[in-house]
Amino acid sequence: xxxxxxxxxxxxxxxxxxxxxFILALKWLSSPTTARRGVWAGELGMALAIGGTLLRHGxxxxxxxxxxxxxxxxxxxxLGLVHMTAVPQRTALSHAFGAFCVTLVGxxxxxxxxxxxxxxLMSVLCLxxxxxxxxxxxxxxxxxxLQEVLPQRPLTYRGQNxxxxxxxxxxxxxxxxxxxxxxxxxxxxxxxxxxxxxxxLLVIPIGGADMPTVISLLNSYxxxxxxxxxxxxxxxxxxxxxxxxxxxxxxxxxIMSKAMNRSFTNVLFGAFGQVQAAAAGAQExxxxxxxxxxxxxxxxxxxxxxxxxxxxxxxxxxxxxxVRELFDALTKRGVDVRFAIHPVAGRMPGHMNVLLAEAxxxxxxxxxxxxxxxxxxxxxxxxxxxxxxxxxxxxxxxxSSPIYGMPILDVDKARTVMVxxxxxxxxxxxxxxxxxxxxxTLMLFGDAKSxxxxxxxxLSGGHH
Amino acid sequence: xxxxxxxxxxxxxxAAFIGFEVIRRVSPLLHTPLMxxxxxxxxxxxxxxxxxxGEHKSTLSFVLGFLAVVAAMSNVVGGFLITDRMLKMxxxxxxxxx
Numbered sequence: 001x002x003x004x005x006x007x008x009x010x011x012x013x014x015x016x017x018x019x020x021x022f023i024l025a026l027k028w029l030s031s032p033t034t035a036r037r038g039v040w041a042g043e044l045g046m047a048l049a050i051g052g053t054l055l056r057h058g059x060x061x062x063x064x065x066x067x068x069x070x071x072x073x074x075x076x077x078x079l080g081l082v083h084m085t086a087v088p089q090r091t092a093l094s095h096a097f098g099a100f101c102v103t104l105v106g107x108x109x110x111x112x113x114x115x116x117x118x119x120x121l122m123s124v125l126c127l128x129x130x131x132x133x134x135x136x137x138x139x140x141x142x143x144x145x146l147q148e149v150l151p152q153r154p155l156t157y158r159g160q161n162x163x164x165x166x167x168x169x170x171x172x173x174x175x176x177x178x179x180x181x182x183x184x185x186x187x188x189x190x191x192x193x194x195x196x197x198x199x200x201l202l203v204i205p206i207g208g209a210d211m212p213t214v215i216s217l218l219n220s221y222x223x224x225x226x227x228x229x230x231x232x233x234x235x236x237x238x239x240x241x242x243x244x245x246x247x248x249x250x251x252x253x254x255i256m257s258k259a260m261n262r263s264f265t266n267v268l269f270g271a272f273g274q275v276q277a278a279a280a281g282a283q284e285x286x287x288x289x290x291x292x293x294x295x296x297x298x299x300x301x302x303x304x305x306x307x308x309x310x311x312x313x314x315x316x317x318x319x320x321x322x323v324r325e326l327f328d329a330l331t332k333r334g335v336d337v338r339f340a341i342h343p344v345a346g347r348m349p350g351h352m353n354v355l356l357a358e359a360x361x362x363x364x365x366x367x368x369x370x371x372x373x374x375x376x377x378x379x380x381x382x383x384x385x386x387x388x389x390x391x392x393x394x395x396x397x398x399x400s401s402p403i404y405g406m407p408i409l410d411v412d413k414a415r416t417v418m419v420x421x422x423x424x425x426x427x428x429x430x431x432x433x434x435x436x437x438x439x440x441t442l443m444l445f446g447d448a449k450s451x452x453x454x455x456x457x458x459l460s461g462g463h464h
Numbered sequence: 465x466x467x468x469x470x471x472x473x474x475x476x477x478x479a480a481f482i483g484f485e486v487i488r489r490v491s492p493l494l495h496t497p498l499m500x501x502x503x504x505x506x507x508x509x510x511x512x513x514x515x516x517x518g519e520h521k522s523t524l525s526f527v528l529g530f531l532a533v534v535a536a537m538s539n540v541v542g543g544f545l546i547t548d549r550m551l552k553m554x555x556x557x558x559x560x561x562x
Contacts, residue, residue, distance in 0.1 A: 022505050023482060027496055030489040030555040040503055044541055053511045055501045059518030061526075068517060068530050072510075072537020079538060080545025084553075086497060087546070094503045094543060097535040104532040105512045108525040120469055219499055226509050231472055233512050239472055240479040245506040247483030252495060344491060350495030354550050362557035368492050 007364030015237040021045030022241055024197040026248070032363055035403060049237060084358045085315055088211065088347040089146035091368045095218045096139035102225045103132035107192065109232055114239055115183030122182050126175035126191065129230035133195030134202065135221040141203035142214055146347055152208035160205055205227030208312075209389065211347045213256040217264065217318055220249025252349045259343035259369070261395075261406040288424065296418055299327075299442075301459060303380035303416075305336045307372065310352050311345050313386020313421075317448035323385065324359035326452050329459050338365055340372040340382075340409050342390035373410045382414035384435075386448050388421075392433045402431055417441040420451050497550045504543025510536035 021041045028038030054065070070312055082090045094443055102314035106129040110117070117125070171194040206214050227242025257264055291299075300306060308327070314320060330337050339361065345352045367375075374383060384391055387461075391411045394401035411417055412435055419436060421443060435441055444451055490498050513536055516529025 018508075022508075023486065025501065025505065026483070026486045026490070026498075028502060030486070030493060032493060032551070032556070033492065034496065035494060035551045035554070036548060039501065039544055042501060042547075043544050046504070046508065046544070049508055049511055050514065053514050054518075056518070057516065059515065061518050061520045062527070064520075065533065066532060067512055068513075068533035069537050072534040073541045074538075075534065076541025076543075077545065079542030080549070082546070084550070087500075087550075090546065091496075091499055091503065091543075094539050098503060098506050098509065098540050101507070101509045101513055101532040101536040101539075104528040104535070105509065105516060108516050108528040108532075112521055112525050118557050171508060186512070214477040215499070219502065223502065223506055226506050227476060229509055229512060231469075231476075233515075234468060234472065235512065236472070237556045238508060238512065239476050241505050241508040243479035244475050244487075245502040247480050248487045248498060248502040249487050251484065251487050251491050252499065255492075255495075297493060341492070348496060349499060350492060350497070352551070353493045355494045357550070357555070360553075360555065363493055450524040455541035 005326065007055060007057055011052045011055055014048050015235075018045040018049040019054070019237050019240045021048070022244060026244060029107075047192050060383060082356055085318065086147075087354060088215065091348060092139045092143035092218070093217055094217070095222045096136050096143065098222045099132045099135035099139065099225055102130055102222070102229050103136060103192070103195075105229055106132060106225075106232065107188070111185070111189055113182075114185055114188075118248045119179050122179045123175070124228045124231040126178060128225050128232060129188075129192060130175060130195045130227065131221050131225035132170050133192050134199035135218050135225060137196045137199030138203045138214075138224075139199075139218050141200055142206075142211065143216060145203070145206075145208060146211060154207040157203045159209065159265055160201075164198065164201055167194055167201065169199065170194055171198060178442070208347065209344075210260075212344045212349050212351070213253055213260065213262075213264070215258050215348045216249050217250035218301075220253060223247070223249055224411055249422045254350060256344055259407060261403070273409065286437045288436050288443050289439075290445055291418070293444070293451060294458045295362055295454045295457035296442065296444055297414060299418070300330060300335070300381055300383070300455065301333060303330075305338075305375075305379050306330060306381045306383060307338050307340050307376065307414065308366035308413070309340045309342075309382060309384045309391060309411055310388050311342075311390065312351075313345060313388075314448055315346060315351065315355055315386070317386060319385060319448040319452055320355045320359040320361075321455065322449050322452040323356075324361050325456055326459075327361055327365070328382060329456060338367055338372065338375070340369070340407050340411075342387070345387055345390055360363025369409055376410045376413040379414040381416045381418060382411040384411060384417065384419040385452070386420065389431060389432055391419075391435055392431065394431075394434050398434075411429050412438060412440075416438065418444055420444045420446065420448050422447065493554070494551075497547045498552070500547045502538055502544050504547065507536040507539035507543060510540060 024040040025042035028034040174191040223245025231240030393412045395403045395406040395408045513529045513532035520526045
């Protein structure tokens with residue numbers, strides 16, 4: 001027995017060290033100079049925690065643990081090697097996997113413990129399983145939309161919110177009944193099923209542009225469900241890791257929804273679809289000025305300061321490497337080139353930063369919205385590549401615009417604005433952008449990648 | 465159970481506050497790696513799943529635990545791998561000084 005107690009103490013101390021390493025991992029992630037050390041701390045903590053768990057007395061079957069660990073590693077390696085443009089869908093998929101694990105463990109614990117489950121334990125178990133199951137299917141839907149297996153536009157129908165609230169209410173009702181009668185085994189799958197369906201319905205009405213908020217929110221749910229699992233298993237390590245992940249997802253969701261001037265409830269229950277219809281009608285024939293690659297190259301070469309504003313369109317066109325060449329060409333000519341990154345540019349928090357870093361653009365050239373906005377008045381050229389709503393001045397002054405109040409990049413304050421865009425088609429968001437009709441704006445019509453390439457050719461051609 | 469429960473709630477509260485304070489300081493530059501790293505850390509749930517497989521208390525708990533280990537382990541490996549790949553790409557144009 002004392003051997004058992006000593007063993008328990010050793011394991012608890014290993015878990016304690018792992019918890020400290022997890023906190024350090026996040027602390028070191030605060031700056032790019034120490035961030036990789038953070039990953040190593042996390043890896044060490046994880047290895048310790050898994051190793052410590054294998055020391056537990058009750059564990060008799062090592063063979064199958066090993067098989068499962070090897071299988072998981074086999075799936076994990078390709079998921080860790082995906083292309084950088086696929087990172088948003090990979091992230092969504094990993095939220096689904098994490099929540100799947102939590103849901104499975106929660107279900108197993110229920111069937112092992114029923115009917116003798118204390119009320120508090122059953123409450124957190126229900127919370128774990130409901131959050132887990134809705135995160136599984138919600139994240140799968142998000143991944144499907146990001147991978148474009150599913151349509152990116154919001155799918156809405158009448159009474160959608162009513163159905164969602166009804167389902168959520170039903171899940172809670174079943175959970176309460178189970179807390180009071182933990183022996184009612186047959187109700188457990190019902191609760192699980194409602195969770196799975198709810199996850200699907202929750203994400204279906206959400207459009208591609210809202211993905212950064214949704215991914216963050218699902219991240220938070222995955223963390224909270226893991227923390228709930230920690231309560232069920234009485235594991236402090238799990239509670240800590242879950243709380244860290246939960247708060248991270250929550251902070252990111254808050255940042256994302258602030259950057260869109262919308263509340264969580266608005267993102268989740270108020271698909272953009274309904275609002276736009278009104279705005280789209282008020283379109284009249286307005287003139288735009290367009291320019292060729294040659295003209296654009298001339299203006300860029302003559303500039304002292306250029307701010308490039310990348311958006312999801314740059315990711316879709318895979319133009320980041322061409323953009324880097326443009327950055328190099330202009331920098332070589334003595335032009336000061338910066339990048340302005342809106343918090344919700346792209347499909348997940350920090351998406352643009354990763355793509356530009358992948359293209360070897362130094363990160364000290366990437367600027368946040370708050371830092372860069374003061375610089376636009378001294379900027380000769382703002383070059384918008386595949387970004388739209390985040391540059392729309394209507395957000396500042398048109399109270400009838402669906403995006404009114406959303407903080408934007410003040411590109412319209414630059415001396416010249418150039419926008420690379422496929423056509424004047426407003427795209428699926430359907431919100432007209434007055435920026436395009438300004439006198440100082442030049443529209444560069446074409447595919448982002450090939451247009452930047454044309455500019456590059458002109459720049460090098462004009463040199464010799 | 466009572467004392468344990470209160471202890472657990474304290475731990476959750478403190479960890480959540482630490483999480484807020486630490487993560488608030490993460491540069492927006494690194495928000496994508498932040499999400500993939502927290503995802504990998506969150507896969508610590510693998511520990512609970514390993515116990516289910518190892519203790520083999522019932523066939524159901526064994527099978528569910530087995531699947532859970534596979535799912536969580538793929539997050540551990542994939543999450544750390546991609547986070548490190550991303551962070552390796554972040555370079556500065558200035559010589560490093562700190």
